[in-house]
Amino acid sequence: xxxxxxxxxxxxxxxxxxxxxxxxxxxxxxxxxxxxxxxxxxxxxxxxxxxxxxxxxxxxxxxxxxxxxxxxxxxxxxxxxxxxxxxxxxxxxxxxxxxxxxxxxxxxxxxxxxxxxxxxxxxxxxxxxxxxxxxxxxxxxxxxxxxxxxxxxxxxxxxxxxxxxxxxxxxxxxxxxxxxxxxxxxxxxxxxxxxxxxxxxxxxxxxxxxxxxxxxxxxxxxxxxxxxxxxxxxxxxxxxxxxxxxxxxxxxxxxxxxxxxxxxxxxxxxxxxxxxxxxxxxxxxxxxxxxxxx
Numbered sequence: 001x002x003x004x005x006x007x008x009x010x011x012x013x014x015x016x017x018x019x020x021x022x023x024x025x026x027x028x029x030x031x032x033x034x035x036x037x038x039x040x041x042x043x044x045x046x047x048x049x050x051x052x053x054x055x056x057x058x059x060x061x062x063x064x065x066x067x068x069x070x071x072x073x074x075x076x077x078x079x080x081x082x083x084x085x086x087x088x089x090x091x092x093x094x095x096x097x098x099x100x101x102x103x104x105x106x107x108x109x110x111x112x113x114x115x116x117x118x119x120x121x122x123x124x125x126x127x128x129x130x131x132x133x134x135x136x137x138x139x140x141x142x143x144x145x146x147x148x149x150x151x152x153x154x155x156x157x158x159x160x161x162x163x164x165x166x167x168x169x170x171x172x173x174x175x176x177x178x179x180x181x182x183x184x185x186x187x188x189x190x191x192x193x194x195x196x197x198x199x200x201x202x203x204x205x206x207x208x209x210x211x212x213x214x215x216x217x218x219x220x221x222x223x224x225x226x227x228x229x230x231x232x233x234x235x236x237x238x239x240x241x242x243x244x245x246x247x248x249x250x251x252x253x254x255x256x257x258x259x260x261x262x263x264x265x266x267x268x269x270x271x272x273x274x275x276x277x278x279x280x281x282x283x284x285x286x287x288x289x290x291x292x293x294x
Contacts, residue, residue, distance in 0.1 A: 002167040004190035007174050012158045032154035033077075036147025041070050043143045053219045060135035069125045073140065076121030077114045084113010088274060089247055111148070111237075112274045118144075134222030134289075141229035142210045142219075148233075149203015156195035163192025163243045164257075178248075194244040201236035223289035231282025237275040244271070 014026040044066050048059045061069070085108040086094045086101055094101050118140060126136035155161045162174045165182045171190030174180075182189035209232065210218075210225055218224050246258020246269050259267030268276070 002171075002190070003169045004171045004173050004188065005169075007159060007172055010157050027154075028157045029151070029154040032150040033147070036150045037070065037074060037077075039146045039150075040073075040143035041066065043146070044139055047139065047142070047214070047219070053214065053217075054135065055132070055220050055222060060132045060139070061129070065129060065131065069122055069136070072121040072125045073118050076118035078117075080117015080120070081109035081111070081114030084110030084116065088112065089270065090249060111233075112278075115144075115233075132222065134226070135219070138214075138219055138222065138225035141226045142214050144229060145203050145207035145210065149199045149207065152195045152199035152203060156193060156199070161195055162245055163194035163197075164245050165189055166192050166243075168192075191245070192243040194240055197240045197243060198236070201240060202233055206232045206236065221289045222292065223285050227282045227285030227287075227289055229282070230278050230285060234275045234278030234282060238272050238279070241269045241271040241275070244269075246270070 012027055012029070014028055014031055016023055016025040045063055047053060048061060048063055048066055051057050051059045054060055082101065088110055089108070119137060122136050122140050123133060125131070126133045159174050159176065159179065162172070162179055165171075167190065170193070172193045173188045173190050179191060180189045182191075206229065210229060213228060214225060218228075250258035250260055250270065255264045257264065257267070258269055260270050261268040261273055
């Protein structure tokens with residue numbers, strides 16, 4: 001007999017309103033996006049209001065420009081996240097049915113695609129407005145973990161992206177036949193709450209680390225915050241992938257862990273394949289930033 005935690009009775013919907021013509025439903029996942037964007041804007045506004053934190057004692061942009069760039073960032077998150085999922089995880093499905101790419105309500109967003117899309121979007125805005133590119137990317141990086149953490153909490157509420165089976169006492173009994181489809185189990189299947197692992201490491205821990213560095217002069221070293229964010233996320237995601245259930249399309253009877261590189265027992269998941277290069281890129285960015293500002 002092993003102990004586990006029953007999944008809490010939480011609805012994925014915050015509330016619903018019957019408007020006659022249609023029913024409006026606000027979901028926790030959408031609220032997480034909204035809260036992450038608004039919270040990121042508020043933190044960015046606070047940082048811009050403190051010129052001493054920036055190179056030369058001057059903020060890289062005005063608060064009006066910050067509000068403008070948030071629109072670009074939102075587009076980068078949505079378009080990049082969706083296209084990243086399509087290209088990285090299920091290209092054959094969406095190439096066969098291209099119109100399904102627009103069906104975002106079915107789910108399917110990629111962090112790696114969203115991060116790349118956001119970087120491109122805010123980078124273009126910075127170049128158009130003659131804002132220092134490194135400072136723009138540093139600002140985006142220092143606020144990004146808030147949205148990441150909230151998004152992972154929403155994944156937990158939705159009972160999705162759960163972890164591999166475990167007999168540890170903090171394993172969670174997620175609902176649904178897919179979550180309970182574990183081999184050689186008794187009356188229930190408990191799984192790692194990998195969403196909460198990610199919310200802690202990619203969200204809370206990374207956010208605290210970046211703010212400590214930022215308030216200690218890190219924003220004056222162009223690219224340093226960006227490098228720490230990229231490497232930090234890569235390390236956190238690579239680690240948590242060892243507890244997270246792989247996407248269903250990669251799991252077969254001969255490959256139960258869903259590795260896309262290596263063997264069935266020892267290998268890398270798609271999340272690790274996409275995250276390990278981030279560690280290398282982040283370390284290079286940190287080295288360049290330190291040398292540039294030496």
